[in-house]
Amino acid sequence: MNTFAYEVHHPELLTLRAAALLASITTMAMGARNVAHVAFSGGATPRALFKLLATSEWQSRIPWARTHIWWVDERCVPPGDPESNFGMAQALLLRHLPVMITHRIRGEEHPWQAAYLYERELVTGFNLWAGALPRFDLIFLGVGPDGHIASLFPGSAAVAEQKHRVTVDNAPAPPHARVSLTLPVINHARNIIFMATGANKGPIIKQLFYTDSDLPAARVRPTHGHLLWLLDEALQKAASLPLLHQCQ
Ligand code: 6PG
DSSP: OOOOOEEEEOHHHHHHHHHHHHHHHHHHHHHHHSOEEEEEOOSSTHHHHHHHHTSHHHHTTSOGGGEEEEESEEESSOTTSTTOHHHHHHHHTGGGOSSOEEEOOOTTSOHHHHHHHHHHHHHHHTTOOTTOOOOOSEEEEOOOTTSOBTTBOTTOGGGGOOSOSEEEEEOSSSSOEEEEEOHHHHTTOSEEEEEEOSGGGHHHHHHHHHSOOOSGGGGOOOSSSEEEEEEEHHHHHHTTOOOSOEEO
């Protein structure tokens, strides 16, 4: 069994826990560097987190004025498209924030142009010298039932990309063309938090936690950072994971 740090929560508590971790990590980043860089994934799981962060109660808990919001990946569609990860964040969270610094992946461009532009934005946003990797304070990841993360899909060359910070991959499900951070960037983060919910992901979590898998999700191993899985109870049961502890 792989030794992944994980917590099991009721779905609503899982969202609260993710928001609390975002608040503490960004606050610590302010104390250390007076800036924070956070990257969000797309898909359905982050929706509840975005809605919670948009509430007046939570808005003041995140130092948004100096927190740079990035995306782990994007579908190659315009920002107003229902499939856009930026569009989802804009609708559920960003439009409610009085101040924000966003670096969206320009899904409306040609995929490789969008990847080039995003890589350039990483270089300027993190003030990187040639070849250096951006060090995110926090990256939120989801996991697909096939073990993909970000837009890095099993068996694709994009999973093995080591040279570039941003790449293009093709998703089995439409919209097929996607732009994604690469694993070297993801694994360079100070903190990586997976949020995974639902019994349907039981098989993939079992495979990741109990076997030596080479799936993209198994390759998420921060080089010098922290990795935490936040799972809901349905998924813990479906994956037959021991209950290390459960927050009531
Ligand atoms: C995307 C995401 C993707 C997502 C997983 C899990 O653009 O779709 O970045 O990697 O995190 O597919 O998606 P769910 O949260 O919908 O299960």
